[in-house]
Amino acid sequence: MDGPERAAVLLMSLGEDEAAKVMKHMNAREVQKVGAAMASLSNITTEQASGVLDDFISEAGEQTSLGVGADEYLRKTLINALGEDKANSLMDRIVVGGSTQGLDALKWMDARAVAEIIRLEHPQIIAIVLSHLDSDQAAEVLGQLSDRIRPDVIMRIASLDGIQPSAIRELDNIMEKQFSGNSNIKSSEVGGAKVAADMLNFLDSSDEEAIMEIVREHDEVLGDKIQELMFVFDNLVDVDDRGMQQLLREVASDQLSTAMKGASPDVQDKIFRNMSRRAAEMLKEDIEAMGPVKLSDVESAQKEILATARALADSGRISLGGKGDEYV
Template sequence: MMDFEDFGGGALSTKPLSQAEKAAAVLLAMGKGVAGKLLKYFTQSELQNIIACAQGLRSIPPDELLELVNEFEDLFTEGTGLMDNAAAIEDILEAGLTPEEVDGLLGRRTGFESYEASIWDRLGEADPVFVGQFLSREHPQTVAYILSQMPSSFGAKVLLQLPDNRRADIMNRAVNMKEVSPKAAEIIEKRVMELVAAVDAERASNGSAKVAELMNELEKSQVDTLLTSLETISKEAVNKVRPKIFLFEDLLYMPQRSRVLLLNDVAADVLTMSLRGASEEIKECVLSAISPRQRRMIESDLAVQPASLNPREVAMARRAVAQEAIRLATSGQIILKEEKPAEAA
């Protein structure tokens, strides 16, 4: 391993060079080809020290430089300029190291890497559907890279939002992903910044979601009344809010597979209470999605009419089922609604 002390010697000018400065001067004088081959003999800390020295190196006259590199006279060219030291040392590094190693030594990616940590965290809090729609317009290689940087659980949800005919290609690209060059990383960085900005804008302006959250705490009759009143003011507002509302009665429009996953995760006593006073259609919808044993138990309980039925307890049970459905849908485990069949004329 090359040691800075190998460039020892007495003071060569009124302002003596440090050992690292001497090493930087010699490397700069050698030129890219030869100096690049010598870089592998330095440790990373030594290289970083040399780079720092090279960027602030004073002008060195040829005679002083000759004394430093007398053992390399065959490689020294009289009059070598040392004015653009930062650019010259970068050229030498690029000749002897890989682009990734050069980037690491020069700290090119440091700022972006710290930024990456924050943008992936912020994306993880976004709506997978929104992110998927945004990425569906991007090149498959860009999508593959972005997905590979996301937390795996969130990336999987986003992948499911992409068109079926693109998923295999994107997954293949992600599996065979090679080191991303600084230029490509810069391009992707800009797109990710735009995506984060779009997510923030969507979240800030998504008043319809906030209204829907409020309505999801109400009973169906109350929601219907509010939507009717809102429609007299703005049909567009109703169209934005209605798809985001999910009530107990909306179990009728949930895909069967999602319904099974949901209802088998809800306590039997909660389901029993939620079905008190419900229509036969809702009862059958719920009972057909649970196990035969649990169905028999609930049917037996429903057959016994309580002395008094507390409407508030029924409403709370139905709200608990609806809120659990919203939670599972938000995490990507179920689908809340499928399109309602067209009603007969």
């Protein structure tokens, strides 16, 4: 089972009331993924359910309460030190990703519906909207837009470096024409090369390459900057052994064997070294038995594994390493 399916089993084991309490702390995309997994679950054996619960208890036992409620703790501390006005202004710059209520509503919508709302807007407006969405959802919306406009939008996202609250307020008014919501400005920092790179990571390789080719034609420096920030399958060699073992526990075996068909020798060696000898031998046998596999299927499997890796990194469970991390 993959991550959402394991979460679905855990929530369904808790019962309706407790599951509802947990889901209140999840964002829109997480609710959608876990909800879809819950709806599709069938014939879960006692052994599978017990395995999920045992893994959860084991991982929960390694966690501390540090970091829980950190935003609210930081806000109260800053208010006591600086006063409410200065504290709120500083929090807006620290807690990147806040948005207006209207923009938040987009996170609960299907990618096709979001694309329909924004497709006739100016590319700069589209860039700001996509910057407020989670990278995987933004990539789906971007995939629904025309080939002509996508490179322009990516360049604008990568070039964003802060935006005035008044502009966000105006954008919220545009969104309000499509659905209701209250304006509550929380942040004026959106976009950037990293946001653009994260979106491209979720696109099909052919779309990603087409967009990057046009971006480089217009601005080679910006294109190189985005490329450096993109996390591709070969970058898995930079994940430490403990992180790789954590990642492999979250990846389905058939998904891994398909992805490995197109992996570099370094990545293959990294993965095999972080498996038991028996598991590695079984994986090698599976790969050999598969025969030729469509490149599109390999790339799709690799993208899904990378999405899992990014989710683990975002939750602090693994470090992706590479150029994005610096240590002193």
